[in-house]
Amino acid sequence: MSAGLLLAIAGLAALDSLNPATTGAVVLVLLLPVRRPVASALSFVAGAYLTVLLLGVVVFLAADAAAESVTGGLVWVRRVAFGLAALILLVTAVRRLWPRHRAAVTLPSWFSPLTAVPLGALVTGVDLPNAFPYFIAIERLVSAGVEPLPGLAVLAGYALVYCLPCLVLLAVGRFYGDRVRRRLQPLYDRVGGAKDLPRSIPAALGLTALAGVLAAVAVTS
Template sequence: MSGGLIAAIAGLAIADSFNPVTIVAITLILLTVRTRPLASAITFVLGAMSTVAVLGAAIFLGADAAAGTVGDGLIWLRRIVFLIAAAALFTAGIRRFKDRPRKGVNLPSWFGVGTAFPLGVLMTGADLPNAFPYFIAIERLIDADTGLAAGLLVLAGYSIVYCIPCLILLALGMAHGGKVRDRLQSVYDRFSTGTLRRSIPAALALLLLAAGVLAIALWP
């Protein structure tokens, strides 16, 4: 594997790591979980990390079979991911044309140390179709004819990088306690209460971005 390929995949992993789903989950754990929050958060992160690593390994190992059966199977998979992202951006753009109340997000009532791991798996798995840097990284590994051991090692590293912001947030929350939780609470309140006012510039920007992502998805 070349240094350029490793650097490119590391950059994709860093971009993918700023994932709102996992970061919001860790924020809610710090704000609302009073019994063993550290163990719950670490278990959740392990669930997220395992999902990224295992699904990536499955796609990487099955890529040759998929390509042989479907023809450029991974390219079509990436196109589907981009189409989903374009649809999500288009929907968000349309919604910005009118006022709408903000809705808070909460952890399920059954959340705890014993259920944190499967929740991490479920939330990360549900969000991965929007994580197109992830699929681009796998495609680059395959295009470079990366060996099995090296490919799996890179994917394991990708899963660790994917969770680094969550781990940093968790470390800050546990180290500085109330100060960090107060800041997180103010940010959470800002984005979960009140009314999100319509914004035509934001709506047009989202629609333009959706058109760009769609163009990438349809590119030959």
């Protein structure tokens, strides 16, 4: 496994970690009067981590098996990975053509350290269809012929990088308390609060262009 491959996958994981769903929930835990906030947030992140890792393991092993057992299987793994990523971006681009209302992200009344694990898994699972970098990273592993054991280790690291912003945010909030909470409120209002989102033609065009690049990679594989 080359250093270049690891750096590329680390970059994809860093891009994938910039998602508002999981991070927004940790912000809520720090802002709201939650019982045992640190333990609850850690449990939430643990649920997110396990979900990302489990999905990666299933997709990686299935893709690896397909690449080995089907004639031209590696080509089809690449086509599916990049085609799916292109489709996700295209759907996102279409959504930016219409204004929509985003409901506020809130925590249920039953949120606790025990229930935070399945809630973290649910929130992350719902957001995973947008995680197109993950599918590309798995395709890179399969294309490079990485063996299952080191491949699973890389996926475990990917899931950790995915959760890293949440862990950093939690650590900073734990040690700096009220000062961090004052700074987090505007962040929550921006990424987690109720908001009317206007349409954005430039964003839609940019996403469409990127989807076209990924689709071209899929078609020419």
